[in-house]
Amino acid sequence: xxxxxxxxxxxxxxxxxxxxxxFVLKGVKYCGILLPNEGTSSxxxxxIKQESGYNVGINYNDVECLTNAGKKATLGGVSKFKDLKxxxxxxxxxxxxxxxxxxxxxxxxxxGVYMLMEPNEILKTTPExxxxxxxxxxxxxxxxxxxxxxxxxxxxxxDIIAKRFNKGDVGVIVTHGTDTLHYTSSALSFLLKDFQKPxxxxxxxxxxxxxxxxxxxxxxxxxxxxxxxIAETAIVMHGTMNDDFxxxxxxxxxxxxxxxxxxxxxxxxxxxxxKIWPDGKKEVLNQYRKRDDSVKAKVCGGFExxxxxxxxxPGADPEIIDYYVDKGYKGIIISSTALGHVPGYTQKKKDxxxxxxxxxxxxxxxxGNASQTIYGRVHPHVYxxxxxxxxxxxxxxxxxxxxTAYVKLMWALSQTKDLKRVxxxxxxxxxxxxxxxxxxxxxxx
Amino acid sequence: xxxxxxxxxxxxxxxxxxxxxxFVLKGVKYCGILLPNEGTSSxxxxxIKQESGYNVGINYNDVECLTNAGKKATLGGVSKFKDLKxxxxxxxxxxxxxxxxxxxxxxxxxxGVYMLMEPNEILKTTPExxxxxxxxxxxxxxxxxxxxxxxxxxxxxxDIIAKRFNKGDVGVIVTHGTDTLHYTSSALSFLLKDFQKPxxxxxxxxxxxxxxxxxxxxxxxxxxxxxxxIAETAIVMHGTMNDDFxxxxxxxxxxxxxxxxxxxxxxxxxxxxxKIWPDGKKEVLNQYRKRDDSVKAKVCGGFExxxxxxxxxPGADPEIIDYYVDKGYKGIIISSTALGHVPGYTQKKKDxxxxxxxxxxxxxxxxGNASQTIYGRVHPHVYxxxxxxxxxxxxxxxxxxxxTAYVKLMWALSQTKDLKRVxxxxxxxxxxxxxxxxxxxxxxx
Numbered sequence: 001x002x003x004x005x006x007x008x009x010x011x012x013x014x015x016x017x018x019x020x021x022x023f024v025l026k027g028v029k030y031c032g033i034l035l036p037n038e039g040t041s042s043x044x045x046x047x048i049k050q051e052s053g054y055n056v057g058i059n060y061n062d063v064e065c066l067t068n069a070g071k072k073a074t075l076g077g078v079s080k081f082k083d084l085k086x087x088x089x090x091x092x093x094x095x096x097x098x099x100x101x102x103x104x105x106x107x108x109x110x111x112g113v114y115m116l117m118e119p120n121e122i123l124k125t126t127p128e129x130x131x132x133x134x135x136x137x138x139x140x141x142x143x144x145x146x147x148x149x150x151x152x153x154x155x156x157x158x159d160i161i162a163k164r165f166n167k168g169d170v171g172v173i174v175t176h177g178t179d180t181l182h183y184t185s186s187a188l189s190f191l192l193k194d195f196q197k198p199x200x201x202x203x204x205x206x207x208x209x210x211x212x213x214x215x216x217x218x219x220x221x222x223x224x225x226x227x228x229x230i231a232e233t234a235i236v237m238h239g240t241m242n243d244d245f246x247x248x249x250x251x252x253x254x255x256x257x258x259x260x261x262x263x264x265x266x267x268x269x270x271x272x273x274x275k276i277w278p279d280g281k282k283e284v285l286n287q288y289r290k291r292d293d294s295v296k297a298k299v300c301g302g303f304e305x306x307x308x309x310x311x312x313x314p315g316a317d318p319e320i321i322d323y324y325v326d327k328g329y330k331g332i333i334i335s336s337t338a339l340g341h342v343p344g345y346t347q348k349k350k351d352x353x354x355x356x357x358x359x360x361x362x363x364x365x366x367x368g369n370a371s372q373t374i375y376g377r378v379h380p381h382v383y384x385x386x387x388x389x390x391x392x393x394x395x396x397x398x399x400x401x402x403x404t405a406y407v408k409l410m411w412a413l414s415q416t417k418d419l420k421r422v423x424x425x426x427x428x429x430x431x432x433x434x435x436x437x438x439x440x441x442x443x444x445x
Numbered sequence: 446x447x448x449x450x451x452x453x454x455x456x457x458x459x460x461x462x463x464x465x466x467x468f469v470l471k472g473v474k475y476c477g478i479l480l481p482n483e484g485t486s487s488x489x490x491x492x493i494k495q496e497s498g499y500n501v502g503i504n505y506n507d508v509e510c511l512t513n514a515g516k517k518a519t520l521g522g523v524s525k526f527k528d529l530k531x532x533x534x535x536x537x538x539x540x541x542x543x544x545x546x547x548x549x550x551x552x553x554x555x556x557g558v559y560m561l562m563e564p565n566e567i568l569k570t571t572p573e574x575x576x577x578x579x580x581x582x583x584x585x586x587x588x589x590x591x592x593x594x595x596x597x598x599x600x601x602x603x604d605i606i607a608k609r610f611n612k613g614d615v616g617v618i619v620t621h622g623t624d625t626l627h628y629t630s631s632a633l634s635f636l637l638k639d640f641q642k643p644x645x646x647x648x649x650x651x652x653x654x655x656x657x658x659x660x661x662x663x664x665x666x667x668x669x670x671x672x673x674x675i676a677e678t679a680i681v682m683h684g685t686m687n688d689d690f691x692x693x694x695x696x697x698x699x700x701x702x703x704x705x706x707x708x709x710x711x712x713x714x715x716x717x718x719x720k721i722w723p724d725g726k727k728e729v730l731n732q733y734r735k736r737d738d739s740v741k742a743k744v745c746g747g748f749e750x751x752x753x754x755x756x757x758x759p760g761a762d763p764e765i766i767d768y769y770v771d772k773g774y775k776g777i778i779i780s781s782t783a784l785g786h787v788p789g790y791t792q793k794k795k796d797x798x799x800x801x802x803x804x805x806x807x808x809x810x811x812x813g814n815a816s817q818t819i820y821g822r823v824h825p826h827v828y829x830x831x832x833x834x835x836x837x838x839x840x841x842x843x844x845x846x847x848x849t850a851y852v853k854l855m856w857a858l859s860q861t862k863d864l865k866r867v868x869x870x871x872x873x874x875x876x877x878x879x880x881x882x883x884x885x886x887x888x889x890x
Contacts, residue, residue, distance in 0.1 A: 147786035259821025341592035376704025
């Protein structure tokens with residue numbers, strides 16, 4: 001809310017919130033849209049959305065010659081393009097729009113970002129798509145922030161993607177919030193494990209009304225990716241802080257490693273599949289599964305919901321494992337401290353995780369071990385405790401990410417109750433989720 | 446266990462396990478210690494520990510002219526030096542030895558690594574120390590793997606360190622397992638927050654009987670660090686995969702990022718305090734607190750045990766929060782999906798974390814929010830849900846690591862029951878745990 005003094009200042013100049021204004025600041029001319037002042041501490045600051053897309057707050061006393069420029073304001077980026085005309089000669093690709101920042105708008109009344117955009121509005125931010133693909137369908141089964149994603153929705157997405165492919169699409173692009181994008185990419189990788197066409201998951205770290213919006217370049221690179229011969233489920237997002245190229249990262253070996261940077265999605269324990277430039281140039285960095293258009297899309301398995309991730313840390317109460325066992329959980333992924341350790345030979349016996357883990361395994365709960373260090377691999381043969389954990393029946397999941405291990409265990413348990421078979425599934429390399437050898441450059445890539 | 450054929454082969458040559466042997470392999474002469482063959486799949490392989498420290502397995506058929514060289518075998522590195530003679534003219538430094546791989550030995554009977562070495566044996570691996578420090582005391586309150594560390598032991602360590610400083614030591618070196626080294630470095634940072642002399646925490650990713658043992662160089666760099674004017678609690682470990690230099694990383698902003706690499710400890714959201722070479726060369730990379738020998742060491746606070754870390758992920762059951770509230774927990778750190786999100790406006794109301802988090806806060810549980818992305822910072826003013834979480838009373842902990850947030854919350858709750866005061870403590874920057882601005886190079890440094 002603007003202060004009384006500012007309200008008077010604006011009233012005198014016949015300027016209201018949402019108007020396009022011109023003004024002078026320290027001798028330099030500027031223009032932009034006057035935004036509401038909500039959620040800021042300085043109620044004397046005029047909030048101006050510049051043509052660059054960035055918002056600035058300027059004390060009204062510093063502003064000279066403020067005038068209403070008369071032009072009706074529009075949100076940058078979104079409404080400057082007409083409906084796109086696609087060319088049916090281009091490869092058929094469909095879009096599955098699920099929500100997230102890539103399809104969001106700032107609500108200038110509250111200062112918060114809302115996921116309000118219609119699916120086809122996403123396209124208007126990116127007219128370049130007409131030169132790469134023929135977008136033959138937009139499916140939008142739901143529109144949510146990715147923090148609200150659930151295993152049921154992963155399966156629903158896979159069904160829609162399979163349907164689209166079986167109608168002949170050469171690739172599918174999924175727009176999605178970034179927070180849990182890497183869980184979804186793992187889930188789709190396993191659900192469509194035998195399929196051999198590219199699926200690109202795309203999000204944005206900045207909303208479309210900001211000058212630094214990254215979703216547009218990500219979409220263009222995704223279009224280049226799904227028309228390539230790399231037949232994997234990949235996250236296609238900025239490779240650097242600049243608008244130079246994207247990485248296509250294998251869906252089971254990628255993680256959001258930063259809260260806000262545009263290049264937040266990094267490959268873990270492997271290199272990206274490829275660098276992809278918006279103009280279609282590609283640099284392949286890893287082995288990949290090749291496109292085979294003859295394979296029919298089939299969704300394999302679903303997700304057992306009674307699976308939990310439990311982190312090991314000093315002072316962590318082992319009773320949390322009993323809690324899940326008593327609740328009827330079928331699977332647990334231990335996020336262990338490094339090579340696979342948990343509190344074991346503790347000074348106070350009640351702090352040890354070993355008896356409760358044994359009880360979990362003996363009760364028929366599948367317990368997998370992945371490392372909280374993120375990089376590297378767990379290993380059952382180095383230290384005494386690890387040998388003991390393995391003998392107890394805990395399965396060491398090599399270089400799997402904790403997140404991938406969790407999704408894979410839900411998926412494995414949906415297919416069989418036979419724990420030997422579950423172990424076999426967990427240790428089978430279906431979609432490149434395991435790496436025999438990790439190249440040194442993959443660390444912190 | 447060796448096969449019958451190998452046993453006979455060895456018996457004929459009067460060679461037993463543990464003997465120093467000479468032999469010829471493909472025309473080249475070798476020597477080394479014959480180890481037991483335990484835990485390997487090939488019982489026909491002679492296990493030889495070479496003078497380089499590396500173990501090799503060689504099929505007995507390929508070995509020619511094997512003879513018992515008569516010299517009594519010792520484990521490489523450890524016993525080849527006599528007791529070190531320190532020079533009392535050098536700066537007084539003490540060692541607190543707590544266990545871990547740096548003070549371990551491989552048990553060739555089981556193939557596992559044991560933490561068996563006497564504290565003064567650690568020193569024998571590193572005779573270079575006599576040129577840098579006068580080691581005036583070795584304290585070894587306990588010897589455990591760091592996965593078994595507990596908040597009580599953090600306090601015990603701090604008491605010993607304070608006592609040593611108040612006896613006039615210029616610095617203290619703590620040897621420690623690596624798995625939870627960054628939790629301990631956070632804990633000591635807060636317990637000794639006002640103190641202005643250097644504390645170096647040191648571990649090893651490879652045991653002393655291996656040629657790739659890193660603990661020795663880490664100890665030398667730690668000695669260089671604690672005799673410098675950087676008066677912070679830091680982890681001093683390899684900066685690269687090579688034996689070139691170490692990083693001194695601020696204790697509250699460092700994390701073990703790899704299961705096994707020697708350069709696993711990386712700075713998070715900041716640069717290292719300094720690069721330190723074994724010869725004493727230093728390159729300062731960050732601002733630091735300067736040494737002030739006039740400040741007396743005083744341990745501040747302890748740790749409230751009833752604190753838990755809870756991770757947000759798709760499908761995570763919100764009842765886990767009720768579980769901790771009902772168990773009488775005083776504090777919870779939410780490891781949120783990125784900027785601070787948890788499952789909120791989920792399709793099924795029962796999956797939402799918002800009501801249970803509200804219940805937790807309303808019950809007087811302190812709930813802090815830190816990001817599972819590791820890099821970046823949580824922010825309560827971008828998205829609708831985040832504004833709601835903040836209004837509920839959840840405290841957004843900026844760029845704190847989840848691990849640091851957990852340790853700090855235990856520490857804050859040990860000092861006061863007044864939740865306003867706890868919030869104040871949590872948001873006060875005591876030892877550089879917050880960074881106003883994160884330099885771009887700090888990402889994946």
